[in-house]
Amino acid sequence: MFCCTLPFVLGLAVAFAGLSYVTYIPIKEGVVDTYQARAMATFARVIDLVSGGAENLGIATSVSVMRWFTTLASDNKPPPDTDELKVKDYTFEDMPVRLYRPTRALDPSPTVIYIHGGGWTILSVDNYDDVVSELAVKSGYTFISIEYPLAPENPFPVPFETCLKAALHVFTHAETYGVDTQKVAIAGDSAGGNLAAAVALKLSELKDIPKLRFQWLIYPALQAFSFKTPSYVSNDDAVIYFLQGEHMAGYWCNYLDINTPSMRKAFTSNNHTSRKLKRSVYASYVDYELLPTKYHGDSSKQTNIDHGDDYISNQIEKIILNPYFAPLMAPDLSGVAPAFVVTAEFDVLRDDGLMYAQRMKDAGVDVVVYNSPGSIHGFMLWGSGIPKYADTDNTIDMFVKYAKKQFK
Structure with missing residues (x-):
C-alpha cells in the first residue's frame, strides 16, 4: 500500500x-x-x-x-574565500546580507546592491552565490546581496521596504563596509529587478543621500496591469512549464497575498482590472506602441477593454497602481538613475523591461537596452549543476563595461 x-x-x-x-x-x-x-x-x-x-x-x-x-543545493553559509574574492555575511540591523569583496577592489569601493529573483516567493542569496561572485570578480566591485523576507508570508510592501532599508544602510554605514557612497548602484533580476527599480525610484525622491550611479534591471517584472502584452501572448508557450503567464500571475498574487485559483485565473485572463481602469491613463504605461515595431504583435490578442471584474479591481487596484509595487505605473520617471536594462527575447516579461526602458528614455533618462537574442527568462542564473546559457558571459561583459563607464 x-x-x-x-x-x-x-x-x-x-x-x-x-x-x-x-x-x-x-x-x-x-x-x-x-x-x-x-x-x-x-x-x-x-x-x-x-x-x-x-x-x-x-x-x-x-x-x-x-x-x-x-534549497536542496544550498548550505546557508557564504562560499569559502579565494585569492580573488572574500565573502562575508552581515546583518544590517535585522536584515541578513552577504558582502562579496574582490581582493583587487578599491577602498572605498564602488558598490552594487544586488536583489535576487524568485517571484518574491522562493530563492535566496545562497542560490545566487555563483552569479554574484562572478560579477564581483569580473568587475572588481563590491557586491552586497540582500536576503529580503519572502511572500506570501511577507507581502508588499515588506520586501520593498526591507530592500530600501538595506540600501539606506549602505549609505549611512558606508565606512564600515568600505563603500564609496558616491559610487553606489543597484541591480536585480526578475522579482529582484522589480525591487531594484522600486528602490531606485524611491531613492531618486530623497534629497539627503547621494544619487545612485545606475540601476541594472535584468528581465524585471514591472507591472501587474496587463497579462496580454505582446510578450505574454507570443512567449507563453516558448518554454512549456517554465515561466508562463499563469506562473507570473501566481507570483504577483503571492506578492499581494491573494493567491487563490480564482484570483490567478482573473489575473491571467486580464479580468482583474475593471473596464474603467483599462481606459485610464495607466493603460498608456503598458501600451504596445512603446515597443519596437517588430514586437507589436497581433493587437487583437492584447488587452480587451470591454471586460473586467469591478469587484476584484476595486480590491487590488490601489496596490497594483502603486509605483513601488509596480514601477511601470509611475507617472513620472524623469528623476531615476541611469539604467542598463536586460531582457530576454523569449520571455513573457520581455515587454515589461522594454516598456520601462522606453518610458525612461522618453523622460530624459540615459538608458542602455540589451534584448538577449534567443534567450529565455532566467538565463543569467546558473550554478548547482545548471550550465551557463550561451549569452551569459557576453551579458556580464556588457555589464562590466557599462559599470566602469558609470563609475568613472
Whole structure:
C-alpha cells in the first residue's frame, strides 16, 4: 500500500517529468540552448507536480515545497574565500546580507546592491552565490546581496521596504563596509529587478543621500496591469512549464497575498482590472506602441477593454497602481538613475523591461537596452549543476563595461 508522503509524490513527479524530458518538451523555434531550456522546464514541471500534489494531499503547502526544492543545493553559509574574492555575511540591523569583496577592489569601493529573483516567493542569496561572485570578480566591485523576507508570508510592501532599508544602510554605514557612497548602484533580476527599480525610484525622491550611479534591471517584472502584452501572448508557450503567464500571475498574487485559483485565473485572463481602469491613463504605461515595431504583435490578442471584474479591481487596484509595487505605473520617471536594462527575447516579461526602458528614455533618462537574442527568462542564473546559457558571459561583459563607464 502506497504512503502519501512527500518522497512518494516526489518519486511520481520525477518519473513523470523524466518521461516528458525523454519525449521532449516542446521549445519555441529560435530559443537557443534547448538543453538548458528543457532541463529548466523539466525541473519546473517536477516542482509544479510535487507542490500541487503535496498541497492536494494535505502534506505541505505548494510554497513550502517550492522552497524545499530550491534549497536542496544550498548550505546557508557564504562560499569559502579565494585569492580573488572574500565573502562575508552581515546583518544590517535585522536584515541578513552577504558582502562579496574582490581582493583587487578599491577602498572605498564602488558598490552594487544586488536583489535576487524568485517571484518574491522562493530563492535566496545562497542560490545566487555563483552569479554574484562572478560579477564581483569580473568587475572588481563590491557586491552586497540582500536576503529580503519572502511572500506570501511577507507581502508588499515588506520586501520593498526591507530592500530600501538595506540600501539606506549602505549609505549611512558606508565606512564600515568600505563603500564609496558616491559610487553606489543597484541591480536585480526578475522579482529582484522589480525591487531594484522600486528602490531606485524611491531613492531618486530623497534629497539627503547621494544619487545612485545606475540601476541594472535584468528581465524585471514591472507591472501587474496587463497579462496580454505582446510578450505574454507570443512567449507563453516558448518554454512549456517554465515561466508562463499563469506562473507570473501566481507570483504577483503571492506578492499581494491573494493567491487563490480564482484570483490567478482573473489575473491571467486580464479580468482583474475593471473596464474603467483599462481606459485610464495607466493603460498608456503598458501600451504596445512603446515597443519596437517588430514586437507589436497581433493587437487583437492584447488587452480587451470591454471586460473586467469591478469587484476584484476595486480590491487590488490601489496596490497594483502603486509605483513601488509596480514601477511601470509611475507617472513620472524623469528623476531615476541611469539604467542598463536586460531582457530576454523569449520571455513573457520581455515587454515589461522594454516598456520601462522606453518610458525612461522618453523622460530624459540615459538608458542602455540589451534584448538577449534567443534567450529565455532566467538565463543569467546558473550554478548547482545548471550550465551557463550561451549569452551569459557576453551579458556580464556588457555589464562590466557599462559599470566602469558609470563609475568613472
